[in-house]
Amino acid sequence: MSTAEMSIMFFLQMAxxxxxxxxxxxxxxxxxxxxxxxxxxxxxxMLGPSLFGLIAPEAQxxxxxxxSRDLLFVVAQLGVGLYMFIVGLGFDVGHFRAKxxxxxxxxxxxxxxxxxxxxxxxxxxxxxxxxxxxxxxxPQATLFLGACIAITAFxxxxxxxxxRGLSKSPLxxxxxxAGAVDDASAWIVLAIVLASLGAGAGxxxxxxxxxxxxxxxxxxxxxxxxxxxxxxxxxxxxLSQPAFGVMLGLFMxxxxxxxxxxxxxxxxxxxxxxxxxxxxxxxxxxxxxxPFVVTALLPVFFCYSGLNTQLTMVNSxxxxxxxxxxxxxxxxxxxxxxxAAARLTxxxxxxxxxxxxxMNARGLMELIIINIGLQRGVIEPALFSMLVxxxxxxxxxxxxxxxxxxxxxxxERGELGALHDAEAAPPALExxxxxxxx
Amino acid sequence: MSTAEMSIMFFLQMAxxxxxxxxxxxxxxxxxxxxxxxxxxxxxxMLGPSLFGLIAPEAQxxxxxxxSRDLLFVVAQLGVGLYMFIVGLGFDVGHFRAKxxxxxxxxxxxxxxxxxxxxxxxxxxxxxxxxxxxxxxxPQATLFLGACIAITAFxxxxxxxxxRGLSKSPLxxxxxxAGAVDDASAWIVLAIVLASLGAGAGxxxxxxxxxxxxxxxxxxxxxxxxxxxxxxxxxxxxLSQPAFGVMLGLFMxxxxxxxxxxxxxxxxxxxxxxxxxxxxxxxxxxxxxxPFVVTALLPVFFCYSGLNTQLTMVNSxxxxxxxxxxxxxxxxxxxxxxxAAARLTxxxxxxxxxxxxxMNARGLMELIIINIGLQRGVIEPALFSMLVxxxxxxxxxxxxxxxxxxxxxxxERGELGALHDAEAAPPALExxxxxxxx
Numbered sequence: 001m002s003t004a005e006m007s008i009m010f011f012l013q014m015a016x017x018x019x020x021x022x023x024x025x026x027x028x029x030x031x032x033x034x035x036x037x038x039x040x041x042x043x044x045x046m047l048g049p050s051l052f053g054l055i056a057p058e059a060q061x062x063x064x065x066x067x068s069r070d071l072l073f074v075v076a077q078l079g080v081g082l083y084m085f086i087v088g089l090g091f092d093v094g095h096f097r098a099k100x101x102x103x104x105x106x107x108x109x110x111x112x113x114x115x116x117x118x119x120x121x122x123x124x125x126x127x128x129x130x131x132x133x134x135x136x137x138x139p140q141a142t143l144f145l146g147a148c149i150a151i152t153a154f155x156x157x158x159x160x161x162x163x164r165g166l167s168k169s170p171l172x173x174x175x176x177x178a179g180a181v182d183d184a185s186a187w188i189v190l191a192i193v194l195a196s197l198g199a200g201a202g203x204x205x206x207x208x209x210x211x212x213x214x215x216x217x218x219x220x221x222x223x224x225x226x227x228x229x230x231x232x233x234x235x236x237x238x239l240s241q242p243a244f245g246v247m248l249g250l251f252m253x254x255x256x257x258x259x260x261x262x263x264x265x266x267x268x269x270x271x272x273x274x275x276x277x278x279x280x281x282x283x284x285x286x287x288x289x290x291p292f293v294v295t296a297l298l299p300v301f302f303c304y305s306g307l308n309t310q311l312t313m314v315n316s317x318x319x320x321x322x323x324x325x326x327x328x329x330x331x332x333x334x335x336x337x338x339x340a341a342a343r344l345t346x347x348x349x350x351x352x353x354x355x356x357x358x359m360n361a362r363g364l365m366e367l368i369i370i371n372i373g374l375q376r377g378v379i380e381p382a383l384f385s386m387l388v389x390x391x392x393x394x395x396x397x398x399x400x401x402x403x404x405x406x407x408x409x410x411x412e413r414g415e416l417g418a419l420h421d422a423e424a425a426p427p428a429l430e431x432x433x434x435x436x437x438x
Numbered sequence: 439m440s441t442a443e444m445s446i447m448f449f450l451q452m453a454x455x456x457x458x459x460x461x462x463x464x465x466x467x468x469x470x471x472x473x474x475x476x477x478x479x480x481x482x483x484m485l486g487p488s489l490f491g492l493i494a495p496e497a498q499x500x501x502x503x504x505x506s507r508d509l510l511f512v513v514a515q516l517g518v519g520l521y522m523f524i525v526g527l528g529f530d531v532g533h534f535r536a537k538x539x540x541x542x543x544x545x546x547x548x549x550x551x552x553x554x555x556x557x558x559x560x561x562x563x564x565x566x567x568x569x570x571x572x573x574x575x576x577p578q579a580t581l582f583l584g585a586c587i588a589i590t591a592f593x594x595x596x597x598x599x600x601x602r603g604l605s606k607s608p609l610x611x612x613x614x615x616a617g618a619v620d621d622a623s624a625w626i627v628l629a630i631v632l633a634s635l636g637a638g639a640g641x642x643x644x645x646x647x648x649x650x651x652x653x654x655x656x657x658x659x660x661x662x663x664x665x666x667x668x669x670x671x672x673x674x675x676x677l678s679q680p681a682f683g684v685m686l687g688l689f690m691x692x693x694x695x696x697x698x699x700x701x702x703x704x705x706x707x708x709x710x711x712x713x714x715x716x717x718x719x720x721x722x723x724x725x726x727x728x729p730f731v732v733t734a735l736l737p738v739f740f741c742y743s744g745l746n747t748q749l750t751m752v753n754s755x756x757x758x759x760x761x762x763x764x765x766x767x768x769x770x771x772x773x774x775x776x777x778a779a780a781r782l783t784x785x786x787x788x789x790x791x792x793x794x795x796x797m798n799a800r801g802l803m804e805l806i807i808i809n810i811g812l813q814r815g816v817i818e819p820a821l822f823s824m825l826v827x828x829x830x831x832x833x834x835x836x837x838x839x840x841x842x843x844x845x846x847x848x849x850e851r852g853e854l855g856a857l858h859d860a861e862a863a864p865p866a867l868e869x870x871x872x873x874x875x876x
Contacts, residue, residue, distance in 0.1 A: 004813065007512045008697040011519075015690035022683045036679075074445045074509055081449075241474075245460045245733045252453035259446040288729035295683045375442065 001067040020047055021299040038395050044302030050311040076304040079297025080368055081255045081265040086289055087155050088273020089282045102174050102345040106338050107181035110359055113337030114149035117329045118142045131383035143193045144378050147186040149330045153363025154183045171351045175358050191263050210261030222275045230277035239284035264372050305367050313382040323386045330390050335360030354406030361398035366391035439505040458485055459737040476833050482740030488749040514742040517735025518806055519693045519703040524727055525593050526711020527720045540612050540783040544776050545619035548797055551775030552587035555767045556580045569821035581631045582816050585624040586825055587768045591801025592621045609789045613796050629701050648699030660713045668715035677722030702810050743805050751820040761824045768828050773798030792844030799836035804829035
């Protein structure tokens with residue numbers, strides 16, 4: 001494939017990817033009441049071997065030839081790195097501090113239960129060939145699976161809560177703080193797994209020391225370095241082009257640093273976003289990045305992820321059983337555990353169920369984690385495909401389940417706006433991205 | 439180079455590219471009073487074999503290995519295609535109609551003189567080996583060189599005029615309408631050259647018929663198809679995410695269509711931009727695209743272009759002579775001819791010189807044309823490098839020359855804001871992009 005051909009095909013691929021995400025996203029929203037992102041996750045799977053490749057293998061090979069995969073991979077990495085930067089920019093560190101009792105209980109069980117369940121089922125999964133990579137030892141496999149189960153679609157959760165005006169309700173603050181703690185913990189565990197899987201102790205030490213040094217520099221130095229930019233943005237009332245350039249350059253450096261240290265670009269983006277001083281700077285950064293990242297780059301990630309998803313691999317009774325077991329365990333260990341914790345710390349049943357339903361959605365975050373796992377050779381395509389299914393199902397469940405267990409009653413009590421508020425309002429460009437800054 | 443390595447290096451490359459463009463752009467602005475884009479053109483050349491590769495060949499090879507060129511090429515195409523889309527969105531078709539007499543004379547001489555001069559010097563250039571590709575016949579070589587000399591940095595010209603509050607002055611309307619006509623003509627000539635260079639009559643006919651059909655569909659059908667989107671945007675007061683997705687998908691399709699027809703993606707982007715109904719739709723599209731395209735993607739184009747620029751190729755007295763001849767011919771045939779035409783149609787000398795100075799800047803538009811010429815095998819690296827030099831020099835000349843021949847006097851007459859108005863004001867995100875919508 002010549003360079004020119006690759007470039008020509010890239011425009012067609014982008015057209016197909018954007019169109020598929022738009023159409024499936026719209027259908028999911030219109031007929032299933034699902035957020036856009038759910039439709040896009042499914043659209044990605046549909047573009048891969050699980051649907052498009054199954055009905056029209058030649059057309060699929062023509063549109064997404066092997067030679068163009070490298071390109072899609074890099075664009076997907078850029079998209080997901082920038083997306084995590086946007087998520088970081090909207091991350092409210094205050095959530096960690098808000099609400100003690102219940103929040104601690106919910107977040108703790110939202111981490112502890114998934115890892116406990118991972119301890120129980122990972123030995124069994126390791127015995128089934130083709131799920132975990134051959135060289136992965138039990139502790140790392142367990143931690144990885146635990147992180148996969150523990151992760152929460154934090155940006156989506158925040159969006160649902162914000163859209164329905166629940167940010168200041170007990171359910172809202174509880175779910176937001178627990179979700180933030182759980183996601184942070186799951187990412188830290190993933191970082192540990194990736195670091196410890198390096199070829200030899202030297203690599204692991206580099207990764208761990210690099211990550212610690214990075215976090216220290218970022219939290220101690222970066223806010224001070226960025227303070228003048230933030231002040232200038234406040235003074236001018238908007239982000240200047242030079243400042244935007246500096247932030248983008250910094251993002252690229254941070255993504256590179258975390259990649260080269262042996263972790264992943266997403267950590268660099270996310271941490272930079274978290275430490276950026278709040279105000280006009282973060283608001284305008286998100287406003288400038290979100291439309292293009294969410295509409296053009298992130299769909300490439302969904303597509304790349306879908307190209308690796310082969311649902312046809314789940315082709316025996318044994319593997320179907322494994323898939324169902326993972327699904328059931330995930331719902332139980334995350335949704336169930338969070339519900340129980342909320343209930344035990346005095347929340348009413350409706351609130352506790354609502355929290356369980358929201359915390360159980362894994363969305364895009366799960367896709368990011370398992371794509372890193374596949375790329376780094378932790379898991380094999382079969383387990384990857386099962387986890388994609390788990391991510392899609394738990395995310396699909398969230399909205400209707402939340403509506404069923406909490407929304408209807410809350411609306412009767414007048415606590416909640418009309419269900420379709422979010423849809424009736426002019427669709428915001430932020431429709432499926434990061435939570436709003438406080 | 440593995441996929442993962444390519445992705446890791448891509449983040450570092452992007453960091454280096456963004457940093458180089460920012461720093462050189464800032465220096466050019468601060469110390470030379472030049473627009474940002476001039477600095478970025480130079481930064482691109484500096485990252486290539488002409489400077490970075492000259493001082494540190496190994497480091498340059500490490501940062502921009504051959505294996506990653508494909509990737510940079512595709513990102514550059516996407517960037518330049520989207521940039522031309524933005525230019526199209528800001529293109530005021532009214533300019534074609536405004537100002538009859540002088541405008542017609544200036545624009546006509548701004549096209550006729552370059553092509554006449556190309557007729558005179560191309561036979562000589564064709565005799566020098568290593569400038570034009572061996573298979574290119576005289577007529578096409580002449581037309582291509584004519585287009586290279588006739589092109590104007592239209593977005594930059596519009597920006598300078600707008601920044602200094604000259605949009606409604608005789609100079610402003612004259613330069614804007616003549617610049618628009620000249621650029622449109624040069625692009626049409628380029629399209630004809632590319633179409634006629636196809637392998638065999640069949641390919642040329644496909645290209646020409648394809649382009650005509652495309653333009654017809656785009657001008658007759660597209661405004662009607664987009665009318666509902668435009669109305670919805672007006673009604674909501676902003677561009678919705680779905681509408682943004684539709685426009686991006688359309689852009690990708692148009693870029694693909696013009697590429698596959700044998701022309702170039704930039705035509706697809708530009709024409710789509712021109713036919714998009716004006717209003718909130720076009721304003722918000724530009725606002726959503728510009729920051730990322732101008733700050734992150736376009737610099738990749740400058741860098742890719744710079745990687746192909748080998749100023750060391752101009753290494754003999756003969757080639758230096760050729761370079762100087764091209765430079766002198768370009769300035770004479772464009773700046774000189776436009777000045778003469780304005781003078782002959784009754785403009786005072788200061789206005790006529792000002793118009794000549796502005797029309798003579800070629801900027802980014804020249805880089806786009808010659809990159810297409812190099813990529814399609816019309817010109818060879820040596821002529822490419824000479825034309826890069828011509829583009830940089832004529833663009834560098836524009837601001838100080840304009841200030842010298844027109845600005846000082848106009849300011850004395852109170853027609854012009856302070857020179858540094860544009861810098862003192864909060865730097866807009868649009869600082870070096872498309873002209874504002876009317």
